[in-house]
Amino acid sequence: MGKILGIDLGTTRSAMAYVKDGESEIIENAEGERVTPSVVAFDDDELLVGKPAKNQMLTNQENTVKSIKRHMGEDYTVSLEGEDYTPQEISAKILQKLKNDAEEKTGGKFDKAVITVPAHFDDTQRQATKDAGEIAGLEVERILNEPTAASLAYGLDDDKDQTVLVYDFGGGTFDVTVLEMGDGIYEVQSTEGINDLGGDDFDQEIVDYVLEEFEDENGIDLSSNDEAMQRIRENAEEAKKELSSRKKTNINIPFIHQEDGDTYNVDIELTRSKFEELVEDLIQRTTDPTEKAIDDAGVEKSEIDEVILVGGTTRVPAVREHVQAITGQKPSQEVNPAEAVADGAAIQAGSISGDMDDILLLDVAPLSLGVEVKGGLTETLIEENTTIPAEESKTFTTAQNNQTMVTVHVVQGEREMAKDNKSLGQFNLQGLPPAPAGQPQIEVTFEIDSDGILQVSAEEQQSGEEASISIDDASRLDDDEIEDMKEEAEKHEEEDQLKREFIEAQNKADSMVNQAESQLENFEDEVDEDIIEKVEEEIENLEEVREETEDADDLEEAKEEIEDAIEGLEEKLQEIGQEMYDGEGQGPGGMGGMGGVDPSNMSEEELKQAAQNMGGMGGGPQQGGEDDVVDADYEEVDTDQEEEKEDKEE
Numbered sequence: 001m002g003k004i005l006g007i008d009l010g011t012t013r014s015a016m017a018y019v020k021d022g023e024s025e026i027i028e029n030a031e032g033e034r035v036t037p038s039v040v041a042f043d044d045d046e047l048l049v050g051k052p053a054k055n056q057m058l059t060n061q062e063n064t065v066k067s068i069k070r071h072m073g074e075d076y077t078v079s080l081e082g083e084d085y086t087p088q089e090i091s092a093k094i095l096q097k098l099k100n101d102a103e104e105k106t107g108g109k110f111d112k113a114v115i116t117v118p119a120h121f122d123d124t125q126r127q128a129t130k131d132a133g134e135i136a137g138l139e140v141e142r143i144l145n146e147p148t149a150a151s152l153a154y155g156l157d158d159d160k161d162q163t164v165l166v167y168d169f170g171g172g173t174f175d176v177t178v179l180e181m182g183d184g185i186y187e188v189q190s191t192e193g194i195n196d197l198g199g200d201d202f203d204q205e206i207v208d209y210v211l212e213e214f215e216d217e218n219g220i221d222l223s224s225n226d227e228a229m230q231r232i233r234e235n236a237e238e239a240k241k242e243l244s245s246r247k248k249t250n251i252n253i254p255f256i257h258q259e260d261g262d263t264y265n266v267d268i269e270l271t272r273s274k275f276e277e278l279v280e281d282l283i284q285r286t287t288d289p290t291e292k293a294i295d296d297a298g299v300e301k302s303e304i305d306e307v308i309l310v311g312g313t314t315r316v317p318a319v320r321e322h323v324q325a326i327t328g329q330k331p332s333q334e335v336n337p338a339e340a341v342a343d344g345a346a347i348q349a350g351s352i353s354g355d356m357d358d359i360l361l362l363d364v365a366p367l368s369l370g371v372e373v374k375g376g377l378t379e380t381l382i383e384e385n386t387t388i389p390a391e392e393s394k395t396f397t398t399a400q401n402n403q404t405m406v407t408v409h410v411v412q413g414e415r416e417m418a419k420d421n422k423s424l425g426q427f428n429l430q431g432l433p434p435a436p437a438g439q440p441q442i443e444v445t446f447e448i449d450s451d452g453i454l455q456v457s458a459e460e461q462q463s464g465e466e467a468s469i470s471i472d473d474a475s476r477l478d479d480d481e482i483e484d485m486k487e488e489a490e491k492h493e494e495e496d497q498l499k500r501e502f503i504e505a506q507n508k509a510d511s512m513v514n515q516a517e518s519q520l521e522n523f524e525d526e527v528d529e530d531i532i533e534k535v536e537e538e539i540e541n542l543e544e545v546r547e548e549t550e551d552a553d554d555l556e557e558a559k560e561e562i563e564d565a566i567e568g569l570e571e572k573l574q575e576i577g578q579e580m581y582d583g584e585g586q587g588p589g590g591m592g593g594m595g596g597v598d599p600s601n602m603s604e605e606e607l608k609q610a611a612q613n614m615g616g617m618g619g620g621p622q623q624g625g626e627d628d629v630v631d632a633d634y635e636e637v638d639t640d641q642e643e644e645k646e647d648k649e650e
Contacts, residue, residue: 004141004353005102005110006345008149009091009117009129011069011172011198013312014038015342016098018106019350024153024343029101035338036101038171039066040093042081046503049097058230065090067200070172072132073125088128092135099136113138114349116341119145119168119175120193120366122412123424123454130451141352143451146170147177148188148363149344150310154335155181162305163189163297167290167323167331168341170311172198176290178297178304187362189297190385192289197282199240199313205278206236206270210251213268220257220264228256232266243272244315276318283322290326296385307331310340361450362387369446369454372409372418374399381446384414388452393445395461402434408444408458408467429458429467502555505562509546512566513539516573523576531575538569 006024008015013035017026029036031051041053041064048056057064065078068090077084095115102110115138117129126143133140147166154164161182168175175193179186210232215221222228235251242249253266294301309331313319324330335343350356365388370380373396381392398406406429413421432440441461448454457468516539520532542565552558 003106003108003110003112003355004349005099005113005138006149006342006347006349007095007098007113007115008146008339008342008345009069009095009115009132010038010341011067011170012038012200013171013338014094014098015339016102017339017342017346018102018108018110019346019353019355022350022356024346024350026339026342027102027105029097030104036094036098037066038069038094039064040068040080040090041065045081047093049093058227058234061226061230067172070196070200073122073128088132088135091129091132095133095136095138099138111137111139112141112349112353114142114144114345114352115140116144116146116149116345118170118173118193118195119147119177119191120173120195121452122367122422123369123452124422125195126452130453140451142348143453144345144348145175145177145188145191145363145366145452146341147175147191147310148179148186148361149342149348150308150335150340151177151179151181151186152344152347152359152361153340154306154308154332155186163299163303164306164308165290165294165304165327166308166310167286167314168193168310169286169313169319170198171313172196172200174198174286174289176286176293178293178299184357185360185362187387188364188385189299190293191364191366192293192296193366194285194289197285198311201282202240202279202313202316203233203236205282206239206251206275207232209270209274209278210236210266210268214256214264214266218257218264220259222257225257231256235266239270240275240316243270243275244317247272272317279316279318283319286322287326290323294327301326301328304329308335308340310335310337312338363450363452364388365390365448365452367412367422368414369410369412369424369448370421371396371444371456372411376418378411378413378416378418378421381444382448386448388448389450391445391447393443396442396444397438398432398435398440398442399437401437403437403440404432404434405430406432406442406458408456410454410456424454427456427458427467429460429465431463431465432460433463498555498559502559502562505559505566506546506549509542509562509566512569513542513546516569519573519576527576531572535569535572535576538565538572541565542569 003018006017015026015035017024019025026034028034029050033051036050037054039050039053039057041048041056041060043056043060043063053064054066057066063080065080068078068087071087072091074087077086078090079085095113099110099113102108113133115129115133117126121129130140130143147168150166150168151164155162161180164179164181166175166177166179168177173193173195174197175191177191178189180189181187207229211222222232231253235253239249239251248269248271251266251268251270255263256266257264294304304327307323307327307329309320309323314323314331314337320331347356348359348361351359364385365382366384368380368384369382370378373379379394379396381394382390396406407426408429409418409426410424411418411421412424415421429442432442442458443461444456444458446454446456455468457466459466516535520535524532542562545561545565549558549561
């Protein structure tokens, strides 16, 4: 089995890792960084992902999207350059970049992945994440809870039995998980979380504070100024980071606003104590889920052996202090909060691929799963924190005489009323034999796999009629839609690659012209006039080709034209290099443009490369129903009562 990529698909930042020589190793992206901003943008039809997308947010806000993870599984779209994209499609572009960068950096091929999600993601959100992976061209081997992944990174080399609490506070979500670990077995005891709480909310508190202070001082509301708001958000994030290691910082934003000929600046001192005051309520929101997770795990706080911090928000000192106050112990510093989840995903991937020893991972269902029954109640089949994979069945019956169909409405959550829980979908079981209410026996079976994704089926025992769930909400993509998106993504990937290559050729041409002209100026008196004229002709030709292809429709042809013109200039620059070499030793000084190399020992290709260096080739690395259907009520059968009734009749 080939390598499997471990991916931490984060709200604000993502990371990737794989197993190399029996150990997890973080893979740097194309920009040489260990984390990738989860930002996607289009700039003049060019797709930008990661740092390039984040860098242009200020000037291209309407065509840039970040924190899309907060909308996974929702009926939600964003518009970029006039096209609508689902959260799955945007996430797929992030995953594509990670996949491509991983292949470029390692020289390997990654067609499979383990992708992490917040522990409290519901079925729809998990399925949406899996869909995103498939759109990106990845076979998703496992959807893994983020805190569980972090525990794998922590406990890989630790054989002792221990109870571990993972406190995962990322950019957009919060999770807490309690696990039992030992002898290669990781058994999740409980998990709790909040899907709309993270570092983004900390940033927003600083933004609101800056807006309030600025308005108090100047009487101007900046909240409707998009450019000003983006600059404030960027500075708020930086201030938050600085206050993790400093007692105070200055938020200084010049020329934030102009009005009636006056220019306004932001210059606000923010102390750590003030920042902690601003985010206190946010930090306190993590208390109840943490304590509930401990209670649900059936352990005392004193029985917790280690507390692991995961996610960038845990770098905030007040968060660390809060965790210690809740648990009664100082959190471990053994794992990198920003990389632990990706490392854990890689470890799980390595276990699947056979690159590491097998790991027995026993995770849990984060939320209860059940069906709506008579009166709109929720009848639970799989309780929250049930170890998965799991399978549970219950027998139901009809609530009306001669009822020939029931609607199985599947919900997820802890509320008594179905309407108060998350609706996952519904399906109809038809063809029931007409019978008095209460007589048909309908067995409903829930199967939840290791990814936490649910399959539901129903069977009427007498007739053998069967049906199974088909998620029909707008956030769930069917196989055809996923396949169409995959094909579209692949098509765009080729187009984007060609666009990048064309732009790089343009940049190469500009650099070549500038530095060739510089060389001519430096060596004008030392090189034959005919050679000078030939170089000047090639420079002029390259400039003309560069200008003519600026708005070309056929980028492949335009790129080749530019490359041909560059090659022509390269050849003439070689002649300068050769003539300078031929003159070396005839007098003092010699040539100075080729970095001390000896052309007499160089091949034609090496000489060409040296000329390129002298001529300034430069350039960075390539960046690469039916109308009459009625929702009939049905109810659970009390099997014990049925058996007692049969005994009495006998």
